Amino acid sequence: MAALTFELLAKCSVTKARAATLHLPHGPVPLPIFMPVATQASLKGLTPGQLEEQGCRLCLNNTYHLGLKPGQATLDAVGGAHKFQSWPHNLLTDSGGFQMVSLLKLAKVTEEGVRFLSPHDGSPMLLTPEHSISLQNSIGSDIIMQLDDVIATTSPDFARMQEAMDRSVRWLDRCIQAHKYPERQNLFCIIQGGLDLDLRRECTAQMVARDTPGIAIGGLSGGEAKDEYCKVVDTCTGLLPEKKPRYVMGVGYPEDLVVSVALGADMFDCVWPTRTARFGNAITARGVLNIRNAVYSEDFGPIEEGCQCTCCRRPEDGGLGITRAYIYHVTAKETAGAHLLTMHNVYYQLNLMKQARQAIIEDRYPGFVKGFFGKLYDEDKGKYPAWAVKALGGVGVDLLDG
């Protein structure tokens, strides 16, 4: 059962890029999409209204954090995370497993689940697939993720990799069993298998057979080479059904998004754009600018020329007309500075995907990709990252041509 419909609108005639509308319980969202991460039911100082104004209709919460604070009982009492944070649009939650493994000492994965010591009192605890789903049922997110067995993609231990992949499939079955509200929450499977393409193929087949409403590709962007990353995404999307959304977890640099879309991925999330804002970094089409650099202290232009975010938009057009010089003036000194730049960065990421979608619909995605890299690297092809050139070459776009 699914609580979504996937409306495929267009496919790029050259690359594997797709444009779609994903109809979720809290409204439609355009694909491809970038999803900002509101880890603890809040996005870095922004009110839900401010997030909405940047165009966001789907953001993430982290199950691990919400399970600790405010906790399942409060979530049940309040009626879920939408009501808790007054967010009228869609939410996606992870399973919580990864964060337990990575944040807590002595976390250990067994067939039952993830064993760990409570950060509150040190008592032994266990996160099972059933418990993860129960938490996500309480959260009420529109998209929920299965608990998976996550290990580093760079792990040389093939047997462990195989075990993790097989276990993730078994845990998916337990998650499906445990899921109480398939009619209003969409459970996504997560394809594992490290960088081994055969493992990935096998896992994809197993996961697809379970017919979840959406499919995630997990275990990536953990420090592996970008070439390897692209191969995995390309391999998986090649085996996935056309009419289901594909979510690549934890990916968020603009180049990664543009290339991954060409490889057939639809959904992305990353804390980087909002995290980096708090250190004065602005994402622009010409690269990341650290506005704390003194060269911006007298730059009275907008953060990015032409940007239509709340900060950059001109006052005549209902925006604030915030300048780089003002961001320089206020950033890291008042929290409002972080809020302003966070809005810009969220807008940038959402707008990048919006433009990509439009280009796909108009069947000019290859041109869009070339324009994107040209601007980012100031038309200097020598600076283009080799992995991007190679990956895009694999789907019919020669970045270095013309």
Place this chain on the structure above:
Amino acid sequence: MLQTPATNIGQLPPEMLDFTILKSTGSLAPRLGRLSLPGRKTVLTPAFIGNTSRGAIPHISQDNFRKCGGLEGVYIPLEDFIEKHPQKTPPIFKIEARDPLRKFIALPNDTFTVLGARRSPPISTPVAHTNTEISLLTSVGFRSMTSEYYAAAACKLQPDIVVGLADIPFGQEVVGTKRKDKMSDRTEMWLRDIIAKKNGMGEEERKFNIFAPILPIERDLQSWYLEHLLDDMVDKISGVAIYDAYLLDDLPDELHHLPRLSFHVPASPQELLRQVSLGMDLFTIPFINFASDAGIALDFTFPPPAKIGDSPRQALGIDMWDPELAVSVTPISGGCTCNACTKHHRAYIQHLLSAKEMLGWVLIQIHNHAVLDSFFTSIRASIEAGTFDADVATFSAFYEPQLPDKTGQGPRVRGYQFKSEEHGKSGKKNPKAYKKFDEEKIVQLRAAHGQNKAVRDLVDDEALVGLVGMTDMEGVKLDGVALGEDEVKA
């Protein structure tokens, strides 16, 4: 005794301030007034104005400022903008536009601006003032600024109102008589400087209105200054800035028609009421921000609700850190119509504070400003109705005399607060609640999974709220672009 309305605004030069006293029952009594500046929202007094820090009300980004409405004016300290002085021209003076200060801080056109030299409250400086200079604190340290420079800044920045420089040795407990003589001499000299500078402005330049400081010293010790003010400056000033509300008794009658801006820092709503009862008109209220930083949501109305029997005095605010609020799905205050109360409940705000999410302080700050806004609306209604003294009495009987104590952690201690506490205190201002991950751990985490950035995020959030240092964070390189920090280390 209602005064005759002033001249029709339309006949005045465009930047002229008009203040009309709508109701007054004599000196040292509460009064109602209306302050208008062409092109700006008219403010009914008594009222308060926003107290900005680096161009924004702390925690309130400029778009939220617009959404919250209500604030007709803001106070802006020049010391927030001139850290490059004197080595370099501060960027604010390089803006080639009309109304540069307003543009720079993205303030709405209809909000009036009051420019002063120091923040409210000011942080005491170790350097003494001289005959021509006051000392102040910028974000990079103590600086001196001449009266000449201040006057020039006022001309360039085009605020609506400029508070004349006052020679007040902030933080000095005992001030000798000789020093007080000097205070009055210098303040007079500096006021003359700014009046002269304004008179020298070109026809086409937008003029500011000058508020003359009234020093926090006995009348006879500033009698020369006050006499000269009456003799030949009274028609050049549009208001007075009062540093000690209890000396309002000493204010010469000839200055009674002018609006009074208080720089006498009130510690509580009761103290505000006391100042209102003495005839004060305009306030900056630092305790709003102190309460918000402490996680205290103000919760009082004027006059208070009916007292039930012998119930104990009510608290003036709610400590939003209180774990008991974690399941409270009611707004902060039932009757409040602010954006925080209409959209969110206590449980969420409690969660945000304990999770150290910045939004917690944003929502409390929005609410606290709304509470003061209603407070002043009610004060004006009470003066109008002639029940002010009685209402103050019931207020004092109903509420505790002081704001609740802070229990939780505040947001990152910002530069100006840090320095204000520096005297006599040592040790870390931002205790570490969490240990920073060591390098090995970070590498290990990075390797783990696609969501590895979430791990760093947790660390960074701590950085933002000040639990770990911010300086060595974000050493990430992104395709050759260094994302290091570039702090002014002048």
